[in-house]
Amino acid sequence: SAVISQKPSRDICQRGTSLTIQCQVDSQVTMMFWYRQQPGQSLTLIATANQGSEATYESGFVIDKFPISRPNLTFSTLTVSNMSPEDSSIYLCSGDRGREAFFGQGTRLTVV
Amino acid sequence: EDQVTQSPEALRLQEGESSSLNCSYTVSGLRGLFWYRQDPGKGPEFLFTLYSAGEEKEKERLKATLTKKESFLHITAPKPEDSATYLCAVQAVDNFNKFYFGSGTKLNVKP
Numbered sequence: 001s002a003v004i005s006q007k008p009s010r011d012i013c014q015r016g017t018s019l020t021i022q023c024q025v026d027s028q029v030t031m032m033f034w035y036r037q038q039p040g041q042s043l044t045l046i047a048t049a050n051q052g053s054e055a056t057y058e059s060g061f062v063i064d065k066f067p068i069s070r071p072n073l074t075f076s077t078l079t080v081s082n083m084s085p086e087d088s089s090i091y092l093c094s095g096d097r098g099r100e101a102f103f104g105q106g107t108r109l110t111v112v
Numbered sequence: 113e114d115q116v117t118q119s120p121e122a123l124r125l126q127e128g129e130s131s132s133l134n135c136s137y138t139v140s141g142l143r144g145l146f147w148y149r150q151d152p153g154k155g156p157e158f159l160f161t162l163y164s165a166g167e168e169k170e171k172e173r174l175k176a177t178l179t180k181k182e183s184f185l186h187i188t189a190p191k192p193e194d195s196a197t198y199l200c201a202v203q204a205v206d207n208f209n210k211f212y213f214g215s216g217t218k219l220n221v222k223p
Contacts, residue, residue, distance in 0.1 A: 006155075033211075042199060042215045043156070092155050094211075100146065101201075101211055103155035 006093050006104030013083055013111050020079045021107045023093030028073040031096040034066070037106070038089045046091075049076040083111045115139075118200050118214035125190055125221050133185040133217045135200030143203040145183050146211065147176050150197045159185075159198075190221045 148156035
């Protein structure tokens with residue numbers, strides 16, 4: 001199994017600021033994804049992080065709000081920009097080696 | 113449109129009372145169906161992947177089965193530590209970049 005480390009594990013941020021979440025996988029993965037999980041709900045895919053190129057965003061998510069980087073096969077970052085209270089959520093990084101997807105422990109973000 | 117529906121939304125069991133969780137899916141072509149366990153405040157923990165109808169997998173008190181339209185997660189003689197939210201997700205053959213997640217079943221096992 002791959003191990004995915006995500007940090008920070010939680011943060012409380014002021015509205016209007018930005019937070020960058022880091023995701024490190026202990027071995028190479030084919031795909032990396034970023035999800036959002038709002039309280040009591042299931043996971044919603046934000047984007048696929050592509051190595052060396054722009055991320056592929058799902059409907060309702062845009063690069064200006066959620067810029068993503070993936071400089072190599074084991075590392076990615078997600079930035080939540082110009083935050084508002086509606087961005088309060090758990091953000092999860094996932095790595096996929098084709099047969100299963102592994103998840104980090106998540107970043108619990110609270111925007112005040 | 114590809115989608116995943118889980119039922120029930122919540123399930124309360126007494127310790128030792130066996131039951132099943134359901135995951136119904138609609139996908140153009142199934143590449144894989146995944147079951148995860150999620151504890152409060154944590155990321156999903158991988159349990160099983162099923163690839164074809166008739167396939168079964170077991171792990172301790174859990175057994176997952178798959179048909180062409182749905183999957184069941186059978187829990188035999190559950191213990192309080194089995195309490196968690198169980199998530200189902202599918203990957204489609206023509207878009208295996210994406211996992212489509214169900215809304216989950218919140219299981220509470222009382223001693």
